[in-house]
Amino acid sequence: MLEAMMRFTGQRQRLLAHNVANLTTPGFKAVDVSPQGFQAMLGDAVEKRRRQTGGVNGRLDMRDSREVRVRADGGLSFRPSDDVGGVLLHDRNNRDVERLMQDMTENYGMYRVANDLMRSRLGVLRTAISQRVG
Amino acid sequence: MFGSLDISTSGMIAQRVRLTAASANIAGANVVEDQFGNYAPFLRREVMLASGDPSATSRDGRSMGVHVREVYQNPDALRSRYMPSSPHADENGYVIGPDISSVAEQVDAMEASRAYEANVAAAEVSKAMLAQALRLIA
Amino acid sequence: MSDPVGLIGGAHGPLHDGQPKGPSNQPTDGDAFRQALFGQLREVSEMRQDADKAVEDLMTGERADLEGVLLATQKADTAFQLLQQMRNRVMEAYQEIQQMRV
Numbered sequence: 309m310l311e312a313m314m315r316f317t318g319q320r321q322r323l324l325a326h327n328v329a330n331l332t333t334p335g336f337k338a339v340d341v342s343p344q345g346f347q348a349m350l351g352d353a354v355e356k357r358r359r360q361t362g363g364v365n366g367r368l369d370m371r372d373s374r375e376v377r378v379r380a381d382g383g384l385s386f387r388p389s390d391d392v393g394g395v396l397l398h399d400r401n402n403r404d405v406e407r408l409m410q411d412m413t414e415n416y417g418m419y420r421v422a423n424d425l426m427r428s429r430l431g432v433l434r435t436a437i438s439q440r441v442g
Numbered sequence: 443m444f445g446s447l448d449i450s451t452s453g454m455i456a457q458r459v460r461l462t463a464a465s466a467n468i469a470g471a472n473v474v475e476d477q478f479g480n481y482a483p484f485l486r487r488e489v490m491l492a493s494g495d496p497s498a499t500s501r502d503g504r505s506m507g508v509h510v511r512e513v514y515q516n517p518d519a520l521r522s523r524y525m526p527s528s529p530h531a532d533e534n535g536y537v538i539g540p541d542i543s544s545v546a547e548q549v550d551a552m553e554a555s556r557a558y559e560a561n562v563a564a565a566e567v568s569k570a571m572l573a574q575a576l577r578l579i580a
Numbered sequence: 581m582s583d584p585v586g587l588i589g590g591a592h593g594p595l596h597d598g599q600p601k602g603p604s605n606q607p608t609d610g611d612a613f614r615q616a617l618f619g620q621l622r623e624v625s626e627m628r629q630d631a632d633k634a635v636e637d638l639m640t641g642e643r644a645d646l647e648g649v650l651l652a653t654q655k656a657d658t659a660f661q662l663l664q665q666m667r668n669r670v671m672e673a674y675q676e677i678q679q680m681r682v
Contacts, residue, residue, distance in 0.1 A: 309636060309639055310639065322446040322449060322506065325447075325449040325450045325565075328450065328557075328560050328561055328564040329449050329452055329506075329507050330508045331453070332456075333491045348640075350639055351642065354640055408560070412567050415567075416570065419571050421638070423574045423577075425635055425653065428654075430578065432657045432660060435661065
């Protein structure tokens with residue numbers, strides 16, 4: 309589940325970088341996928357798993373949403389929407405640097421949290437495996 | 443995730459082309475002849491950007507990022523300039539010369555510079571994510 | 581049987597209720613030790629479950645307090661490592677006893 313979040317935020321960073329690269333492209337409309345939507349997807353899958361196994365183990369079965377599709381290899385396919393608000397400017401671009409920077413920062417924050425939690429979990433596992441007696 | 447670095451780089455390159463064009467326009471604002479002395483008014487350079495990056499290697503990569511579609515030399519950016527000392531001036535001292543406003547070019551340059559910095563910030567975030575991912579193994 | 585390594589009631593920390601118990605000389609010591617050990621295992625397992633659930637809730641947006649989740653994971657990890665160390669000491673003691681020439 310932590311990997312799912314890392315994958316999502318990693319791929320969303322590509323989308324945000326795309327928006328930043330096209331800050332001054334005339335006619336460009338910024339696109340994004342909603343992190344709340346993804347969290348809802350995760351929430352549904354977690355609920356289902358809790359009902360089935362009563363705990364935190366087992367595979368997560370994620371249902372596709374309108375924006376995010378789970379591929380067979382576990383990867384995620386995005387279908388971003390372009391109604392991100394913003395004012396339409398003279399070159400028909402609806403850029404909003406501040407909002408973009410904020411989105412990038414939040415996305416990176418989510419990535420860091422998932423990554424650090426996974427790292428600490430892996431660390432404990434590794435210690436457990438490597439401990440020898442005597 | 444390597445893709446996002448490519449995207450930010452394409453953004454930086456595009457903005458730098460815009461900066462270069464603005465500098466060229468400022469430098470050529472009063473140029474009406476070429477190096478041989480022939481009448482050749484400087485045409486304002488206009489950078490046309492388009493999203494996508496045809497030089498990317500993967501099909502996904504080609505739809506992301508930005509590239510310079512063309513650097514258009516605008517033949518209509520000309521107006522009558524009062525340059526009585528020029529050998530190409532007519533009897534009233536006017537030459538058809540470049541219609542370039544330094545102020546407008548500087549504003550373009552500032553906007554391009556700001557967009558360049560935004561792309562640098564995006565690249566920094568991508569790099570930080572990569573570094574964090576690598577620390578999972580270490 | 582006395583308690584050479586001071587396992588029973590010796591250590592203080594998140595796994596014990598802070599009541600030090602002296603070494604006991606009752607014949608059912610083995611039972612008491614086993615129950616204590618399994619009790620610790622269960623506690624640690626519960627802490628890990630709680631921590632995992634907290635992480636899940638953080639990821640799905642159910643809870644927003646990162647500090648609480650981090651605290652829960654740190655507690656669970658520390659408890660787990662403590663349990664590990666306990667296991668190591670027990671094994672060392674066992675091997676030491678084994679090597680004793682009778």
